[in-house]
Amino acid sequence: MHSLGRIIGIGLVAAAAITTAACGSDSDSTAAATTTSSAAGDTGSKGRECTADDVKVTGGFGDVPEITIPDDCDPPKTLITKDLVPGNGAGAVAGQPLTMNYALVTWSDKQTLDSSFKRGKPFQLTLGAGQVIEGWDQGLLGVQQGARRLLIVPPDLGYGAGGNGVPPNETLVFVTDAVQVGR
Numbered sequence: 163m164h165s166l167g168r169i170i171g172i173g174l175v176a177a178a179a180i181t182t183a184a185c186g187s188d189s190d191s192t193a194a195a196t197t198t199s200s201a202a203g204d205t206g207s208k209g210r211e212c213t214a215d216d217v218k219v220t221g222g223f224g225d226v227p228e229i230t231i232p233d234d235c236d237p238p239k240t241l242i243t244k245d246l247v248p249g250n251g252a253g254a255v256a257g258q259p260l261t262m263n264y265a266l267v268t269w270s271d272k273q274t275l276d277s278s279f280k281r282g283k284p285f286q287l288t289l290g291a292g293q294v295i296e297g298w299d300q301g302l303l304g305v306q307q308g309a310r311r312l313l314i315v316p317p318d319l320g321y322g323a324g325g326n327g328v329p330p331n332e333t334l335v336f337v338t339d340a341v342q343v344g345r
Contacts, residue, residue: 208235214244214312219337223247223310226279227337229267237269237333241301242314246337249306254343256290260302261342269333276327284341295320297334307343312336 212235220228254260263284265277278285287293289302297315305311313336324330 208233211236211238212314213238214242214314217312217314217335219246219310219312223308223339224263226277227265227310229265229274229335229337231267231269231272231335237316238314239316241297241316241319242312243301244312245305245309246312247308247310249309249340249343251307251343253304253306254289254302254340256299256303258289258344259286259342260289260305260340261286262302263339263341265337267335268328269335270329279339295334298336301336302338302340305338305340305343307340309340311338311340313338 212232216232216235218228218230218232261284263278265279266275267273268275287298290299292299295315297313297319300319301313301315302311313334315334315336317331317333320334321328321332322330324332328334
């Protein structure tokens with residue numbers, strides 16, 4: 163009987179120790195939940211989408227732009243356009259030829275991937291003819307000659323799964339100068 167009492171006593175002490183360890187403090191359970199959600203695939207969200215005003219661009223029309231992408235917000239999920247320098251004349255319409263200078267920075271690594279400014283040769287296209295990514299065909303509608311326009315292009319209007327040196331699901335930031343609108 164004495165042995166049975168000892169076994170029950172040891173069992174009660176062990177059960178109490180397990181119960182105490184399992185309860186922990188509130189900060190312990192919060193830390194555990196945070197660690198678990200991080201390990202489960204934290205997206206690195208900053209809590210808000212960037213706007214055109216968050217992206218900093220220096221340089222005027224015709225100058226090679228300096229593009230600074232912020233670290234404190236998420237890339238936008240929709241196409242963003244903003245005229246940084248106004249143009250003049252009629253706005254571009256689908257089917258119209260455009261001559262554009264551009265600089266392209268990829269959002270994820272904040273590096274310039276391409277620049278017609280640096281090559282010294284503008285790019286020619288027919289707006290809306292599918293010669294360029296959909297973000298350009300949509301984002302350059304209405305652009306006026308002499309305008310500098312910022313385009314922030316989400317992956318679904320850019321290269322999607324990747325291509326042309328662009329990683330999969332990359333947000334693209336273009337600064338474009340409308341050298342000529344129409345003929």
